[in-house]
Amino acid sequence: MVQAWYMDQSEEDQKTPHRAQPEQRVPAQQLRELGVCSWKLNPDNYETDPELAKIRKERSYSWMDIITIHKDTLPNYEEKLKIFYEEHLHLDDEIRYILDGSGYFDVRDKEDKWIRISMEKGDMITLPAGIYHRFTLDENDYVKAMRLFVGKPIWTPYNRPADKHEAREKYVQFLAQTA
Template identity: 45%
Template sequence: MLQAWYIDTQNGECLEQKKMAPKYISAEELYNKTGVEYFKLNVETYKTDGILDSIKKERGYSYEDEMVCSEKCLSIDEFEEKKRSFATEHLHSDEEIRFLLEGAGYFDVRDSVDHWIRIKICAGDLIILPGGIYHRFEFDSNKHIKMKRLFSEEPAWQAYNRPADAMPCRQRYMERIARGFAAAN
């Protein structure tokens, strides 16, 4: 089940860390405010139940890989560098599709008025971030993830740190957000 909520935009702390009740939002609200799509898959049956295959076919994803990132599989320096790069606010020109197989973490995305929304992802969660959306990722306290990454073609993956407002993908994203994601599709 989706867990997404607004985080304090003044200092980046989660409202729950400040002992304030977070303002949770539904998957539909998340999509309407950001264009982020959420799916829940079964990690035990996804290879045979056809749900992931259907998503891949519908969206034209023909390339995939798996990434494991944890303190246990990387050197301390490598892990700290990954952590820093994930936590830096950035965008990509293409969709970012992640299906979490193990572990948990947080994707933070910006809404239409630049407020942060935190999305907790756990094993079985698949999220699709639209190209041009500013986002970042943080590990949970276990500092371990294994995820499947999906692409429409072999990736030439490039992150563009904020500010990148002049990029065509960002401008297309802002046009879609202005029209509303349901209307833009």
């Protein structure tokens, strides 16, 4: 399963772990209370993996593509990394499955503190619609990920502040119910 921890306040290189001192790990249950779900799958057979097929069917993830984020494969690499790292939300769930490489998703907790989620080969995650988050590569500078959607993909990020969007309002209500 994914590893997660509270971040320090440093503004230095976004690709470093940024672990708060003393270290404060975040258990999977706390992530679930934020609406973040994760799985550990076998990416070496993702095309025929029955566990992935089951998750996709249960959650209606009907659309999929694969993206490789590396300076040699992604046009406008530096610009894209800056955009991915801007705090934003989406109106739909964000689903990512790491087929190779590694990176970080950062999400806000109920007190608006950053939690860093380390993603590596085999990790799959869903971030609920309306959660503030961002993504960056780690120091390996490479990730190959499957992107999944319910229906056709909608790529629009809404940078913070975006509290008036219905998805954000629903997410805040969800947080209040889990308190």
